[in-house]
Amino acid sequence: MMADKTSFVDTTVHLDVKDYYGKTLQKTSDLQSNACVAPVGPLPKCILQALKKVHPDVTDRYYGCGLAVPECLEGCRILDLGCGSGRDCYILSQLVGEAGHVTGVDMTEDQLEVARKHVDFHMKEFGYKKPNVTFVQGYIEALTEAGLEKNSFDIIISNCVVNLSPDKKKVLTEAYNVLKDGGEFFFSDMYSNGRQTEEIKNNKVLWGEGFGGALWYKDLLQLAEEVGFRPPRLVKANVITVDNKEMQAILGDFKFVSATYRLFKVPKGSPKPCKVIYNGNIAGSEDSLHFDCQYTFKADQVVEVDGELAANLTHSRYAQAFTFQPPGDSFESCGVKPKAISGDPFELAAQLQKQSAALATGGCCSTQSATCCK
Numbered sequence: 052m053m054a055d056k057t058s059f060v061d062t063t064v065h066l067d068v069k070d071y072y073g074k075t076l077q078k079t080s081d082l083q084s085n086a087c088v089a090p091v092g093p094l095p096k097c098i099l100q101a102l103k104k105v106h107p108d109v110t111d112r113y114y115g116c117g118l119a120v121p122e123c124l125e126g127c128r129i130l131d132l133g134c135g136s137g138r139d140c141y142i143l144s145q146l147v148g149e150a151g152h153v154t155g156v157d158m159t160e161d162q163l164e165v166a167r168k169h170v171d172f173h174m175k176e177f178g179y180k181k182p183n184v185t186f187v188q189g190y191i192e193a194l195t196e197a198g199l200e201k202n203s204f205d206i207i208i209s210n211c212v213v214n215l216s217p218d219k220k221k222v223l224t225e226a227y228n229v230l231k232d233g234g235e236f237f238f239s240d241m242y243s244n245g246r247q248t249e250e251i252k253n254n255k256v257l258w259g260e261g262f263g264g265a266l267w268y269k270d271l272l273q274l275a276e277e278v279g280f281r282p283p284r285l286v287k288a289n290v291i292t293v294d295n296k297e298m299q300a301i302l303g304d305f306k307f308v309s310a311t312y313r314l315f316k317v318p319k320g321s322p323k324p325c326k327v328i329y330n331g332n333i334a335g336s337e338d339s340l341h342f343d344c345q346y347t348f349k350a351d352q353v354v355e356v357d358g359e360l361a362a363n364l365t366h367s368r369y370a371q372a373f374t375f376q377p378p379g380d381s382f383e384s385c386g387v388k389p390k391a392i393s394g395d396p397f398e399l400a401a402q403l404q405k406q407s408a409a410l411a412t413g414g415c416c417s418t419q420s421a422t423c424c425k
């Protein structure tokens with residue numbers, strides 16, 4: 052049974068953020084910057100189709116900053132940290148199917164009210180006999196206190212929320228605890244190119260809009276490791292521009308991106324590189340699976356993967372979608388070896404921006420370049 056209230060004590064930051072998302076903002080266009088709506092490229096077809104079935108009252112209060120929907124979802128139990136009005140929960144509800152389940156947790160009642168009001172509408176729309184979504188009032192720093200069981204979720208997602216928390220380590224620790232072994236934390240958030248000044252952190256609007264609390268991306272790598280996750284895998288990144296002059300003046304030279312990372316809860320050790328073949332059986336990714344900024348697996352192609360990725364694939368739900376070959380053994384074909392790509396989201400965002408500019412002018416380029424290992 053899930054508790055609806057916790058004994059968690061609000062900090063001033065929590066109260067300000069609740070006020071911002073509960074009262075100040077009423078719709079996406081009320082945001083003061085483009086941070087929460089920064090585009091991340093075209094959405095996959097299955098997500099676009101699912102999005103079309105989400106009620107406009109829900110999508111009108113979307114404040115996410117990226118795509119927080121991973122692949123291989125059928126039958127999964129998913130938790131959305133800071134679900135807001137529930138847009139991503141209702142997309143995922145369709146993708147996990149009636150046998151799966153999605154729990155949204157948020158501290159702001161006004162946001163949850165919108166999400167809960169439309170449960171019946173969506174279940175009818177999706178043709179489900181009973182709801183596969185639940186919305187829980189609670190704090191992302193206190194998930195177990197909110198009644199969420201340890202080791203109970205296959206996947207955790209989050210869309211532009213971790214930056215709003217005053218205690219990121221607690222959030223990552225709680226996420227780690229409620230994930231099953233082999234589970235994945237797939238989340239989109241805002242990151243900075245350094246640690247912000249006190250003036251920036253103390254500005255309520257800048258914190259509410261995500262700039263004040265955005266982690267320096269190198270701090271995420273460090274925190275994730277401290278908590279027990281394997282090194283974060285960068286999936287996507289997108290430049291955030293600040294058009295508001297007053298905000299720009301306070302932010303000075305700080306730069307921001309929205310970025311999506313995958314964090315896996317898989318056993319520690321010294322994983323070995325290996326060769327893998329993606330079998331193409333993940334719905335929506337039949338031809339290729341974009342796993343991270345370095346690896347896009349084409350179906351039936353032999354690919355050399357680094358030890359960290361090998362560990363993530365073999366110990367997670369993705370194992371069912373791959374054939375693995377230990378190093379030394381050879382598949383018939385040589386393995387494709389992706390070019391090394393820096394894990395800096397600012398570099399990736401700049402590269403992707405260049406690419407889309409090149410595509411817009413009829414050019415062609417790709418970060419997913421690969422060379423044969425021969």
Ligand SMILES: C[S@@+](CC[C@H](N)C(=O)[O-])C[C@H]1O[C@@H](n2cnc3c(N)ncnc32)[C@H](O)[C@@H]1O
Binds near residue numbers: 114
């Ligand atoms: C930027 S909005 C994103 C909402 C939703 N993910 C979306 O994409 O529309 C941030 C949400 O996180 C919630 N939130 C922020 N800090 C939180 C915390 N510490 N615990 C629980 N919810 C929190 C807010 O109430 C708000 O609904």
